[in-house]
Amino acid sequence: MATAELYTEFASAQARGESACYLAWAQGVAADRELLGLLAQLPEPKRQPNLLFAAARYTGIAPAPFADFRAALLASWPQVRSVMMMRRTQTNEAARCAPLLPLLAALPQPLALLEVGASAGLCLYPDRFGYRYGNLPPLAPASGPGAAVISCAIEGPVPVPAALPEVVWRAGIDLNPLDVSNPADVRWLETLIWPEQDDRRRRLAAAMALARADPPYLVAGDLNDKIGDVASQAPDDATLVIFHTSVLGYLDAAGRSAFTTTVRDLPGYWISNEIPSAVAFGSLPPSPDPTRLLSVLAQDGRPVAYAGLHGQDLHWFA
Numbered sequence: 156m157a158t159a160e161l162y163t164e165f166a167s168a169q170a171r172g173e174s175a176c177y178l179a180w181a182q183g184v185a186a187d188r189e190l191l192g193l194l195a196q197l198p199e200p201k202r203q204p205n206l207l208f209a210a211a212r213y214t215g216i217a218p219a220p221f222a223d224f225r226a227a228l229l230a231s232w233p234q235v236r237s238v239m240m241m242r243r244t245q246t247n248e249a250a251r252c253a254p255l256l257p258l259l260a261a262l263p264q265p266l267a268l269l270e271v272g273a274s275a276g277l278c279l280y281p282d283r284f285g286y287r288y289g290n291l292p293p294l295a296p297a298s299g300p301g302a303a304v305i306s307c308a309i310e311g312p313v314p315v316p317a318a319l320p321e322v323v324w325r326a327g328i329d330l331n332p333l334d335v336s337n338p339a340d341v342r343w344l345e346t347l348i349w350p351e352q353d354d355r356r357r358r359l360a361a362a363m364a365l366a367r368a369d370p371p372y373l374v375a376g377d378l379n380d381k382i383g384d385v386a387s388q389a390p391d392d393a394t395l396v397i398f399h400t401s402v403l404g405y406l407d408a409a410g411r412s413a414f415t416t417t418v419r420d421l422p423g424y425w426i427s428n429e430i431p432s433a434v435a436f437g438s439l440p441p442s443p444d445p446t447r448l449l450s451v452l453a454q455d456g457r458p459v460a461y462a463g464l465h466g467q468d469l470h471w472f473a
């Protein structure tokens with residue numbers, strides 16, 4: 156996709172209604188030849204709106220009208236460029252546990268969780284958060300309200316569980332696992348949250364505190380290279396669940412195809428929550444909101460629901 160189109164689509168399908176700042180910045184970049192020219196000098200995967208905007212804010216550019224953003228970006232392009240080259244979009248959103256939970260809770264317990272593309276591993280604690288699905292009574296761990304309470308709007312016959320799953324093992328694989336005890340990684344995770352989203356910032360802080368107190372087992376490497384070995388380390392007396400959210404879009408077609416072949420051959424269950432273009436589904440029901448980019452939740456390749464990209468809503472169709 157051409158870079159201008161990437162920014163136009165990000166503005167309309169992702170930022171609209173979520174971040175007025177990023178909406179204006181993305182629309183501005185899409186129409187700005189000089190900025191598009193700078194982005195064209197970067198490798199294609201480095202041209203993403205989320206990466207540019209997070210890198211700009213990481214170097215100190217504050218949320219502001221587009222004209223001010225543009226001036227600041229041009230003035231500090233070498234620094235922004237260097238952050239874009241060094242970092243990747245590793246947004247770690249614990250609220251993505253909300254779409255996963257109904258599937259996880261319905262599997263034979265206890266669970267051994269293996270997340271590929273885990274970032275800092277904050278989605279590996281679905282049993283440690285509280286949940287509020289629509290207007291239903293809250294769901295919480297037996298020990299208390301949970302590290303954070305995740306709210307998720309629901310539509311359709313969502314099989315909201317009566318109890319949280321029991322997790323006895325958690326492991327993650329990432330090209331670059333982020334460490335919630337490392338101040339630079341923490342600041343990058345914070346900067347990846349869009350400017351107006353204070354709820355998400357609070358949840359990130361709570362999830363990072365949880366991970367600091369009980370660090371996840373994270374393995375560095377490509378998911379296709381590591382998955383077999385890490386899966387073999389899962390305990391035999393628990394149900395292995397391999398899952399991923401917002402990851403396969405970063406792989407090329409060969410990488411995605413290799414992964415789906417491998418995962419289908421491994422023992423256990425496979426849960427995916429990815430944008431429709433990242434997983435080859437035969438057909439999908441119409442989106443509940445064609446103006447937004449939604450992800451598709453699926454178990455073992457069978458799609459069951461659409462979900463907001465940050466786990467904020469769940470539209471069940473299975």
Ligand SMILES: C[S@@+](CC[C@H](N)C(=O)[O-])C[C@H]1O[C@@H](n2cnc3c(N)ncnc32)[C@H](O)[C@@H]1O
Pocket residue numbers: 243244245246247248249251271272273274275278328329330331376377378379399400401402405406
């Ligand atoms: C957008 S983040 C999502 C993180 C987490 N799954 C979540 O939903 O909060 C995508 C993650 O996938 C990782 N990733 C991308 N390609 C990968 C690959 N080939 N192997 C392992 N990890 C990969 C990135 O490093 C990044 O941390």
